[in-house]
Amino acid sequence: MIFELYLNGQLVIKPSLAGARMVNFTFDLWTSPNHKAFLGIVGLWVGEDSKLHGTLIGLRRFHGVHTGINQAEHFRKVIKFYELETKLGYFTLDYASNNDTALVQIAAYLAQGNIKLTSLERQLCCFDNGINLVVNALLWGVNTEVLEGLGNFDAPEDEKQEIQKLLKWRKQGSMGKLRNICVWICRTP
Numbered sequence: 001m002i003f004e005l006y007l008n009g010q011l012v013i014k015p016s017l018a019g020a021r022m023v024n025f026t027f028d029l030w031t032s033p034n035h036k037a038f039l040g041i042v043g044l045w046v047g048e049d050s051k052l053h054g055t056l057i058g059l060r061r062f063h064g065v066h067t068g069i070n071q072a073e074h075f076r077k078v079i080k081f082y083e084l085e086t087k088l089g090y091f092t093l094d095y096a097s098n099n100d101t102a103l104v105q106i107a108a109y110l111a112q113g114n115i116k117l118t119s120l121e122r123q124l125c126c127f128d129n130g131i132n133l134v135v136n137a138l139l140w141g142v143n144t145e146v147l148e149g150l151g152n153f154d155a156p157e158d159e160k161q162e163i164q165k166l167l168k169w170r171k172q173g174s175m176g177k178l179r180n181i182c183v184w185i186c187r188t189p
Contacts, residue, residue: 010081016053017082020045024089027058027075027102029066037062039074043084057082068101075102076109085115092124099123 017023027041041058058078064070079085088110093099100123107117172179 013055013057014082016047017043017045017057017084017087019048020053020087022046022089023084023087024092025075026092027071028094029062029071037066039071041075041078043082045087045089066098068098068103069105071098071102072105072109075106085110085113088117088122090122090124095125 023043023045025041025043027039029037029039031037039058039060039062040056041060042054043057044052044054047053058074060074060078062070062074079088088106091099091103093103103123110117
């Protein structure tokens with residue numbers, strides 16, 4: 001049933017995308033709580049009706065390492081299905097280095113078909129992601145990687161190690177305590 005809805009949705013979206021002169025994209029990786037990774041791809045375009053359209057055009061199960069090369073391959077399959085190789089506009093992505101690599105790989109793929117895409121000129125950075133990075137730097141200082149490593153509860157650990165991590169965060173003051181409260185709220189039904 002769900003797969004049929006997905007296929008029907010593709011049939012509705014494809015003609016609308018065919019009428020677009022240019023399609024702008026955003027894509028991002030997400031890992032579910034059950035450790036399954038997905039690449040979500042959103043397309044934004046002005047249709048023949050002169051209205052702005054935007055929709056999820058791809059939500060592909062992501063296999064392998066979260067590299068830009070793998071992202072580009074997943075993206076390539078989606079744009080090939082929708083026949084968008086000549087309609088690529090701009091990309092709004094977060095500041096992860098694998099996104100830079102993905103755009104370089106997408107440009108290389110398009111170059112094989114004599115389609116020129118200058119990846120750096122077409123990349124727009126996500127404003128929300130930038131604000132998040134700035135706020136984290138203001139709250140925690142410049143060495144945020146160490147603190148972020150303390151908060152990784154995805155891997156199964158024994159309770160003693162988790163308590164040690166919480167105590168390290170608590171030493172960061174009120175923001176560390178607030179963070180611990182949020183972690184425990186999110187971890188319980």
